[in-house]
Structure formats: structure tokens, C-alpha cells
Amino acid sequence: MRIALVGVFAAALIGVAAAQTSKEPIKLGAIEVLTGPNNRYGIPAQRAFDLAVEEINKAGGVLGGRPLALAYEDSAGNKDQAMNAARKLIGRDKVTMILGPTLSNEMFAVGPVVNDRKIPIIGTSTTATGITAIGPWVFRTAMPESDVIPVTLKTARDRLGIKKVVVMYANDDAFTKSAYDVMKDSLAKLGVETLTTETFSGKDTDFTAQLTKAKNLNPDAIVVSGHVDAASGIILQGRQLGIPKNVRFIGGNGFNSPKLAEIAGEAADGTLVGSPWFVAKKDEVNQKFVKAYKEKYGDDPDQFAAQAYDTMYIVAKAINAAGGTDPEKLREALQGTKSYGVMGPFSFTEGRDPADASGVVVLEMNGGKFRIFGETS
Amino acid sequence: MLQQQLVNGFVLGATYALFALGFTMMFGVLGVINLTYGVYFALGAFAALWAAKAIGLSVWLALPFGAIFAGCIAIVIDTLLLTRLRRAKAPELSSLMVTIGATLFLYTGLSVVYGTEIRRFPLDFAPSAAFEIVGVRVVATQALIVVAALLMAAGLIWIVRGTKIGLAVRAVAENPDAAALMGVNGGLVTHLVSFMSGALGGAAGVLIGLNFNAIQPFMGENMMLRGFAVIIIGGLGDLRGALIAGFLLGIIEVLTAGYFASAAKDLIAFALLVLTLWVRPVGLFGRAAAKRA
Numbered sequence: 001m002r003i004a005l006v007g008v009f010a011a012a013l014i015g016v017a018a019a020q021t022s023k024e025p026i027k028l029g030a031i032e033v034l035t036g037p038n039n040r041y042g043i044p045a046q047r048a049f050d051l052a053v054e055e056i057n058k059a060g061g062v063l064g065g066r067p068l069a070l071a072y073e074d075s076a077g078n079k080d081q082a083m084n085a086a087r088k089l090i091g092r093d094k095v096t097m098i099l100g101p102t103l104s105n106e107m108f109a110v111g112p113v114v115n116d117r118k119i120p121i122i123g124t125s126t127t128a129t130g131i132t133a134i135g136p137w138v139f140r141t142a143m144p145e146s147d148v149i150p151v152t153l154k155t156a157r158d159r160l161g162i163k164k165v166v167v168m169y170a171n172d173d174a175f176t177k178s179a180y181d182v183m184k185d186s187l188a189k190l191g192v193e194t195l196t197t198e199t200f201s202g203k204d205t206d207f208t209a210q211l212t213k214a215k216n217l218n219p220d221a222i223v224v225s226g227h228v229d230a231a232s233g234i235i236l237q238g239r240q241l242g243i244p245k246n247v248r249f250i251g252g253n254g255f256n257s258p259k260l261a262e263i264a265g266e267a268a269d270g271t272l273v274g275s276p277w278f279v280a281k282k283d284e285v286n287q288k289f290v291k292a293y294k295e296k297y298g299d300d301p302d303q304f305a306a307q308a309y310d311t312m313y314i315v316a317k318a319i320n321a322a323g324g325t326d327p328e329k330l331r332e333a334l335q336g337t338k339s340y341g342v343m344g345p346f347s348f349t350e351g352r353d354p355a356d357a358s359g360v361v362v363l364e365m366n367g368g369k370f371r372i373f374g375e376t377s
Numbered sequence: 378m379l380q381q382q383l384v385n386g387f388v389l390g391a392t393y394a395l396f397a398l399g400f401t402m403m404f405g406v407l408g409v410i411n412l413t414y415g416v417y418f419a420l421g422a423f424a425a426l427w428a429a430k431a432i433g434l435s436v437w438l439a440l441p442f443g444a445i446f447a448g449c450i451a452i453v454i455d456t457l458l459l460t461r462l463r464r465a466k467a468p469e470l471s472s473l474m475v476t477i478g479a480t481l482f483l484y485t486g487l488s489v490v491y492g493t494e495i496r497r498f499p500l501d502f503a504p505s506a507a508f509e510i511v512g513v514r515v516v517a518t519q520a521l522i523v524v525a526a527l528l529m530a531a532g533l534i535w536i537v538r539g540t541k542i543g544l545a546v547r548a549v550a551e552n553p554d555a556a557a558l559m560g561v562n563g564g565l566v567t568h569l570v571s572f573m574s575g576a577l578g579g580a581a582g583v584l585i586g587l588n589f590n591a592i593q594p595f596m597g598e599n600m601m602l603r604g605f606a607v608i609i610i611g612g613l614g615d616l617r618g619a620l621i622a623g624f625l626l627g628i629i630e631v632l633t634a635g636y637f638a639s640a641a642k643d644l645i646a647f648a649l650l651v652l653t654l655w656v657r658p659v660g661l662f663g664r665a666a667a668k669r670a
Contacts, residue, residue, distance in 0.1 A: 171640060198639040203599045205589035206392070208385035209634035209642070216378045229495045233591055240507055241381070242514045263497050263590055 025069035026062060026319060029089030031082050031100040031110065034074040041125055041304050042102045046072060047297050048305035049099065052312030055292070062319045068312075075101050079109035086110045090117050096325040097122070099311060104128035111138045120331050122315070124307045129178070132352040139334060139352040141311045143276035143343070143360070145179055145253050150186035151360040152274030153223070156250055157190050159374065162221045164193040165250075166214040168207075168234065169225035171199040179225040179252035187223070195219055202230055211238045221247060227254040232263035239267040248272055261368040271365040272373060277306040277343045278361045280372065286342040310341030380513045382635040383628065388519040390627020391526040392585045396600050397607040397619040398530055399577030405614015406550040406570045409463070409472040413454050414578055414604070415597025416483040421447035421579020422586035422596065423491065429498055436503040436587070444580040451575020452568050454479060460567070480598075487594035497590040518588045525584055529577065530620040536573075537616065546570060550614065606646040610653045612660020622661060625649075 030049055033042035053068050061067040071093050073085030082101045089095045098121040101110050107126045114121040115135030123131055123140040132138050156162050165187065169180035187194055195217040198210040211234065214222055222243070224234055235249050248270050249255075255273040279290060279300050289309055293301040301309070314337050319325070322333035338347045344359020364373040400414050425443030428434040434442060458475050504517035537543040548556035549566045557563050578597075585600075586592040607626055611618025626646055634642040653660065 198634075200639060201643060203595075205585075205591045205596075205599070206385075206389050208389070209382060209631040210639050212378060212381045212385055213635050229591060229593070232495070233589060236590060240514065240516050242507070242509065259494065263495060265500050 023066065025067045026325060027093060027095045028068060028070045028315065029073065029086075029093060029095035029098045030070055031073045031075050031085045031089070031098065031102070031106070033077045033102040033106075034072065036076045038077040038103060042075075042100075044302050044305035045100070045102065045124060045308035048293065048301060048308035049312055051289075051293055051296055052309050056312065056316050062316050063324065068316065070099075071095065075103075075106055077103060077106070079106045082106040082110050083113055086114050086121075090114065090119055095119070096319075096327070097315060097330065099124060099308070099315070101126075104131060107131050107138075108134070111135065114138070118327050120327065120334055122311055122334075124311045125304050136352075137331060139348060141314065141346070141354060142307050143354050143357065146182045147354065147357040148274040148276060148360050149179060149182045149252055150189075151357050152250060152272060152362050153183065153186050153192070154190055155274075155362040155373065156221060156248065156272055157192055160221070160248065162192060164195050164217075164219055165221045165223050166195050166217060166219040167197045167223045167225075168210060168214070169197070169199060170202040170227070170230055172201045172203075173227070176202065176225045176227065176252070176254065179254075183223055183225060183252070200226070200230060200234075202227060204230060205233055207234045207237050208241060211241050211243065214238075215241055215243050219247060221250050223250045225252045225254065228257040228259045228263075231255050232260055232268070235260070235264045235271060236267045245270060256363070256370075261365060266368070268365045269367065273363050273365075273370075274360050275303065275363055275370075276360055277303050278363060278370070278372060281342070281361060285340065289342045306342045310339070310343050310346060313341055314339050314346060378635070380511070382631050384513050384515060384519075385635075386628030386631030387624065388515075388522060388588070388627070389631055390624035391523040392581070392588065392623075393600075393603055393607050393627050394620045394623025395522065395526045395529065395581040395584060396578070396604050397611065397623050398526075398533060398616060399574035399581065400604045401608040401611065401614055401616060401619040402533070402570060402577070403574040404608060406546055407455075407459075407567060408550070409459055410469055410476065411455070411459065411472065412476040412480045412601070413451075413483065414574070415601040416480055416487075417447040417451050417575045417578035418582040418585075418597035418600060419484075419487060419592075419594055420450055421576075421582035422592045423487065423582075423594075424579070425583040426496060426498060426586070426592055429502055436498075439502075440580060440583050443583040444576040447579025447582065448572040448576030451571045451578070455567065455571040460564075463567075484594055484598065491594060493593060493595070495590075496592045498587055498592075503587050516588075518584075522584050522588055525580070526620065526623070529580070530616055533573075533577075534616050542569070603646050606650040610649055610661060612662055615660055615662055618661045 032045050033039050034046060049070055053070050057067040071089065073089060075082035075085055086098060089098055098114055098119060101107055102125055104126040107123050111121060111134035115137040118137060120137050120139065123142060125142050126140055127142050127144045131140050167183060170176040196213065200207055200210060224231060231251055231254055250272045255271060256275055261268045290301060293305060317339055318330060318333040318337045321337065322329040335348055345356045347355045349355040362373040363370040396418065403411055403414060421443035424446035425439040428439045428442045458479055459472055462472050507514050507516045537546055545561045545566050548559065548561050549563055553563050607622045608619055611622035626649065630642050630645050633645055
């Protein structure tokens with residue numbers, strides 16, 4: 001009798017618990033730079049997360065009807081503050097998963113902490129090398145530059161028949177040097193001959209000596225790794241020296257800035273640069289995202305928004321695949337998640353980095369604005 | 378290719394010479410190490426940029442505007458920071474320290490106001506046509522820089538050597554106390570030289586900003602190291618020396634990058650600097666030409 005009673009009571013309790021969990025939101029945490037100068041990266045991510053959560057919840061949430069609930073913490077671009085934010089999200093808010101932080105150096109501080117607590121963490125904008133080497137719980141959806149450059153160079157070779165190039169890079173900066181290493185590597189793999197490699201300093205303003213030498217070697221293109229200041233100077237002076245328009249400048253991520261056209265003017269026309277995403281990409285998923293984002297916030301989304309938006313859908317898919325919020329299962333589910341988002345097809349490598357670079361778009365400067373290379377606008 | 382590289386080197390050298398003229402004058406006459414010179418360079422460029430964008434001045438008016446603005450700032454800074462030190466006959470190290478502080482303050486101030494990204498003059502601000510003469514391409518702004526460097530050096534040498542003001546300047550440079558006893562108004566001469574060197578720096582900033590299209594708060598800082606090398610190679614205070622050393626450095630740098638290795642380009646200025654101090658510490662033309670100028 002007593003046992004039966006306990007049994008009934010227990011059954012009732014379980015019933016209540018089950019009823020509760022079926023509606024209970026899945027708690028997620030995001031650490032973004034929401035204040036300070038770097039919030040130009042964090043705010044678009046926040047907006048895109050909100051948009052994606054809203055869409056997912058409207059469509060019935062995850063795990064058969066549970067909504068996603070996303071809690072934000074502001075890191076202000078400070079890695080100590082980011083670390084405290086992570087501790088708070090895990091300890092007090094008991095989140096299932098953490099998205100962010102915004103900056104690579106914040107991730108280097110936060111990643112190890114979250115990894116120790118065995119909670120999955122996904123960087124959506126952290127492109128530095130070594131991020132995912134922090135530990136098996138650290139993922140990223142941001143495409144590192146080393147995946148973008150080879151696509152740019154291959155496209156240029158295939159479409160323009162480029163056989164021999166001159167390479168120029170800023171040799172006093174870790175970012176431009178590592179991009180140069182990727183360029184060198186992929187040029188060799190593509191069988192494109194490098195006529196000469198010229199260096200400059202990131203602070204230089206005069207590039208005429210290197211460019212005169214380059215012009216004399218008659219390259220099919222000039223491949224440059226540098227920040228936008230130097231890049232604009234190089235393009236402008238190259239055209240002034242009479243390097244013909246059919247010799248394209250091909251750049252790394254430093255070129256991917258509206259500043260390029262502002263400084264170099266029409267000399268910048270024809271410049272090629274790769275990007276993980278582009279606002280005017282014509283596929284349906286992207287068009288829908290851009291339209292929804294613009295309706296909600298009034299602005300066009302940027303690359304950081306696109307990465308965050310896709311990440312939220314990847315997370316939702318992984319939660320469904322894991323069938324719950326068990327961290328270990330969730331981690332395995334993430335590893336196996338395949339999706340198609342605004343950046344193109346997505347899956348993780350064994351090392352928890354983006355595996356697929358087929359979504360990379362090659363952009364061409366035209367009349368002061370970028371457009372997709374090969375499309376006429 | 379050699380002709381083109383020589384032209385490149387000549388233009389680059391002209392920018393160095395242009396920068397160094399005011400710098401060497403400040404050193405030679407005022408006898409202080411004033412590191413704020415790089416700021417005048419940036420201020421001149423920013424003032425001209427403002428004048429071009431906000432008032433719509435043409436290059437021929439924006440250039441003197443930038444120069445005069447930088448010259449006035451130079452007088453203010455010299456009066457505020459260095460007059461007291463000069464009066465107290467403070468050691469050279471104090472002027473160095475005080476101007477390092479002022480330089481950092483002014484650079485940071487500029488970057489707070491304008492941000493550190495690069496800017497350029499409006500696209501149609503100056504003639505930008507390129508000429509091709511026997512396979513060598515020259516842009517109008519490049520020709521402008523070379524002509525300006527030569528004209529300014531000639532004008533400056535004429536003022537210092539051929540006018541009464543120049544005589545007073547030289548007297549103060551030689552011995553301020555003796556000059557004062559002879560009735561030269563030392564304070565006025567100091568102001569004048571501050572203004573002239575600041576204005577030269579400002580004009581250099583406008584012209585070089587025009588040529589390279591890279592105006593940013595720290596543009597002067599990047600030129601300072603080259604500037605130091607040029608004025609030491611040319612001899613402290615020697616205007617003609619600065620002009621020739623500037624051209625020399627530009628040409629050697631370009632030839633090094635063009636025919637040897639671009640990575641070695643930045644080495645030249647300092648190799649020449651060390652070499653000069655070794656074999657000819659007084660500079661290219663010997664004697665403390667500063668005072669002779």
C-alpha cells in the first residue's frame with residue numbers, strides 16, 4: 001500500500017516534470033562585444049542571433065516545441081570581462097551552450113574555461129589560427145582566411161587564365177605575413193608561377209620601386225597581402241606607373257573594405273578579393289535573410305551577422321539531433337551537423353573548423369563598389 | 378626600367394628633402410631637439426584637408442593655408458614648452474623629453490579627433506594627369522613635389538644668406554647671447570624660425586599627403602626616422618646638405634628595392650646614418666654648416 005502510494009506519487013511527479021520540460025526553453029548564452037569601439041562586430045551578431053531565434057521559435061522551436069532562449073553578456077572587448085561572462089552563463093544561468101565571444105583574443109581566454117566545464121562553445125567571428133586547438137569543446141563557424149584565399153586565387157586562375165604573378169606583402173605584420181604564406185602555398189599548388197616576391201612595410205607610402213619592377217616582369221596579375229592603407233597606395237601607384245587594367249590586383253582580407261575605393265578611386269576597379277559571404281549573393285536563403293534583417297533593423301547585414309545567423313540554425317539542428325541538452329551528446333551532434341545556410345553548405349571538420357569553402361564568393365571592385373566577380377550589375 | 382626607377386627615386390628623395398628642410402633649420406638655428414616636427418607635418422596636411430573639404434579651397438590656397446596653420450602651431454608649442462627651458466639654459470635632454478611628451482599628446486589628440494584611418498584629398502583636388510616621356514611615367518603631383526622641394530630650398534637659402542633677417546638668424550644660431558648684445562631680438566628670431574620650420578613641415582605634409590594619398594595622424598612619425606637620417610647625413614642645420622641628402626637617400630632606397638631586395642630598403646637610411654657618423658660626423662659638406670648656412 002505504502003509502496004503503491006509512493007509509486008503513484010512518483011508517477012505524478014514525473015508527469016509534472018515531463019509536462020514542464022516539454023515547454024521549458026533551452027537556455028543558450030552569447031558573449032558579444034556590445035559596447036565600446038569593437039561593438040561594430042558584436043552588434044550585428046546579436047541582431048542576427050535574435051532574428052534567427054525568433055524565426056526558429058516561430059517555426060515551433062526545437063525538440064518538438066521547446067523554444068530557444070538566448071541570454072547575452074557584454075564583454076566590451078575585454079577578455080577578463082568575457083571570462084567572467086562565461087562563468088556567469090555557466091554557473092548561474094546554466095546555459096546549454098555558449099556562442100561567441102566576438103574577438104579571437106577573447107576566445108583564447110574564454111575557450112579554456114568553457115572547455116574545462118565541458119560545455120560546447122562556438123565562435124562565430126573568431127578567425128585566428130589555433131582557436132579550435134584550445135580543446136574538444138571549442139568550435140567555430142567563422143571561415144579562416146586560409147580557406148578564402150585559395151578560392152580567390154583558383155577562381156582568378158580559372159576565369160582569367162592567370163599563369164604568372166608578382167606577389168607583394170607587408171613583412172612587418174603577423175596577419176599579412178600569414179596571409180602571404182597561404183598565398184604562396186596555394187599559388188604553388190595551382191601551378192601559377194611567381195615571378196618575384198616583393199615586400200613592403202605596413203607604414204610605407206611609396207611603393208613605386210617594387211611596382212616598377214613588377215611592371216617590367218609583365219605579370220598576368222599582382223597578388224597583394226596588406227591592410228587597406230597600403231593596398232590602396234599600391235593600386236593607385238601601380239596604375240599611375242602604367243600597369244595596364246587587364247593586370248588585376250588580387251588581395252587578401254585587408255582589401256575587403258569600402259576604404260579601398262574611397263582612397264584609390266577608379267584605379268581600384270577590377271580588384272579581386274575573396275569573402276566568406278556577400279550581401280548580394282543571389283541564392284534564396286541569403287535573399288530571405290537579407291530581407292528579414294533589413295526589415296527588422298533597417299540596415300543591411302554584414303559578414304558578422306551572416307555568420308551568427310547561420311550558427312544559430314546549426315545549433316538548433318544539433319540540439320534536435322542530440323535529442324536533448326546532454327553536453328556530451330550535443331558535442332557529438334554538433335560535430336556531425338550538416339546544414340545549408342546563407343554562407344553556403346556547412347559542416348565541421350574533425351578539428352571543429354568549417355569544412356566547406358564552396359560558399360566563398362570572389363568579389364570584384366566595380367565603380368567604387370564590390371560585386372560578385374563575373375556578374376554584371 | 379632604370380630611368381623609371383631613377384625618377385621614382387628622385388620623387389621619393391624630394392619628399393625626404395621637403396620634410397627635412399624645416400627639420401634641419403629648427404635643429405641648426407634653435408639648437409634644440411624638437412620632436413614635435415612630425416606633428417606639424419601631419420597638422421599641415423589635416424588643415425589643408427579641412428580647408429579643401431569644408432571651405433572648398435583649391436590646392437594653391439589650401440597649401441599655404443596648411444603651411445601657415447602648422448607654422449602658427451609651431452610658434453605656440455615652441456613658446457609654451459621651450460622658451461622657459463631656453464631661458465633656464467636647461468640641458469638638451471630636457472627639451473627632448475618635453476617634446477616627446479608633447480608629440481605623444483598631439484598625435485593622440487589628432488587620432489581622437491580624426492581616427493587613425495587614412496584619408497585623402499578630394500579626387501579632383503590637384504592635377505593628377507600622368508605624362509609619359511621616353512617610357513618614363515611622371516604624374517603631375519610628383520613633378521609638383523620635386524619643383525616645390527627645389528624652390529623651397531632655394532628660397533630658404535636666399536633668406537638665410539641674402540637678407541638681413543637671415544643675418545640675424547645666423548647670428549642667433551652662432552651665439553644667442555652675443556647676438557642679443559649686438560641688438561638682435563632673439564625672441565623674435567626664435568618665433569620666426571619656429572614659424573618657418575613649422576610652415577615648411579606643414580607644406581611638406583600637404584604635398585606628400587597629396588602624392589601618396591595617405592593622410593593620417595601618424596604620418597609624420599613615419600617620416601621622422603628618415604628625417605633624422607637625412608639631416609644628419611646632410612649636416613645638422615645645413616639646408617643644401619638636407620636637400621642633397623634627401624635626394625640621395627630616395628634614389629639609393631629605390632635602386633635597392635628595384636635591383637637588390639625590397640626587404641633591404643628600410644636598411645639604407647640607417648646604414649648611411651651610421652656611415653656618416655663614422656667617417657664624416659659633420660655631414661656631407663663638412664663644418665657645422667648649420668651656422669654657416
